[in-house]
Amino acid sequence: MSNIPRGIRRGLFGVSLPVYALLYLPLSVIAIFSFAPSLHHPGVNLAAYGELFNDATVLAALRRSITLAFGSAILGTALGTLMGFGLSRFRPAKGGGFWVGALPSLIIYTPIIMPSLVFGISELIFFNLVHEYTGLLSAGLLTMGIAHVTFQSPYVALVVYARLTGLDPNLFEASHDLYANPIKSFLYLTIPVVRPALIGGFLLAITLSIDDFTISFFTAGPGSVTLPIYIYSAIARKGSSPEINALGSLMIATVIGVALLYYFVTRRQQQRSRQIPAVA
């Protein structure tokens, strides 16, 4: 970095300021207005927060969001972890060409690059079809959960895959060599070394689920309004309000909290068990 000329460094710094401003100004506007007594009236009070916590609809939506987030994140992490393990076994570096090497990862990553609108609509049509022919899977938290797991698991798979491919492949052989049968090797080596990735993937899955609107919107049923859907409909009905600002601020705080939690958890783990660079 230090060999970049000073003028360019200053220029880059100058460019970064408006980027940060664009990122964080709208967020701070919401936070500031959540303390305003009413829209366009500056001042500080917590009325909006008070109303929020007394609003049964909001609390119900919050409960659903949390249920959905945790339920889908647990399943999404489990599936994503298995996918990450699978991918690391068939990584292109090991050969196998397109069919064995590249294709599995392409299939798994597709949900990440797929526009969520298309994803949501196709889930909607699929669930409707299934419901029509079998009577199962009526739109509601269950269909939303399935959709969330579908888009969470590739992210988790990526995180786990990155961790596994960063490890010395001899580690697993070393554990067998040191008398660990496959089950013990999984418990005493695999789980501990991928734990930071598991925690990271789980927290990522939670934040993905909590703030998802597009896919949730298409897969939700009448009784499954989550926070993002509630916010959307509230704004559609009566525009922005201090309560919505307050709700938005709380969600921002939650996501930042989760991100910080992830940082501290993984940093502690890494300090204890920094990756040993493989030699030769």
Add this chain to the structure above:
Amino acid sequence: MSASVSAKRGAISLTGITRIFAGTIPAVDHIDLEIQAGEFFTLLGPSGCGKTTLLRMIAGFEAPDEGRIVISGREMQGVPAHKRAVNTVFQSYALFPHLNVEQNIGFGLKMQGVKAAERKKRVDAIMDMMQIGQFATRSAAQLSGGQRQRVALARALVNEPEVVLLDEPLSALDAKLRAELQIELLRMQKRLGMTFVFVTHDQHEALVMSDRIAVMSKGRIQQVGPVLDVYEKPKNVFVAEFLGLSNIWAFEPVSAHEARTAIGVLNIGENLTGPGMAMIRPEKIWLYSDNAFEAGRPNMFLGKICEAIYMGASTQYRIELQCGQFLTAYDTNNQAAERSWRPGEAVAVELKPENIMLVEA
């Protein structure tokens, strides 16, 4: 070798071992090998010669496509790595990143169900022996290369295995540390009396460490024997060249002890039965100043120094003989050394018959 010998704890017997990776030539091709209990045995060869694959099959990480592996008299067919009383020191060390030094070393004992108190006693003892006690609670990432190497070795030795397998364990270390650890490894091996199977591509390391060496090339064993035999009496050109510099000429016999080569007729100690290859090591060549030359004395030639490479304890000379052929000779720089030679100086060289070896092509 009789069955009773190979049934000894730590003896390894390989019969007809073959391993073929999908669609390629065999990595290991019908290898028969007896490794004796308690010996320091080295598999030496260039990369890709199959030595690591062979080691991995002894460890149980890979199964041979053909052949039998018997360790301490027990057939290893179908025995997974975690049930073999064999421990490996990996080239990459493969220390567990989530465990500290103590826990790394104790891993094998823990997996075998050794109780915590007994485990601690044994781990402490080996850490003392390897002088790594002061690092007990550090994570592997906080250790230097040499310290990691010691931990990896301790992690294998603490289990008191029948056989210790070492896959180029010193290749990542600098020369000084490497020399230190070579001596330490040898000391540990003699002290504990375990069988060590050591894989390396470094001929010098193989010579320093081993009781016996197997030189491998293209999945086959070229020669097995005590270090001295393999170096002094290489079986073929590959072994001769892999174990150090050598001067090699093709010859046609003129009489029972005279061979015509590119540098002239050589007297050879062995009985000649047909054309072949003759070899002499550079340090076996005698160098004199040119006025010591005696015309007509067998195996003596005149030449000129083309190149002198000073290597500390010795100097390597490239000499152009009068016939236009080149040869390489070493002269030691010890107190008995007459003098050293400079490029351009005329010299006489003598190749004594007893130092000329016949090798297969």
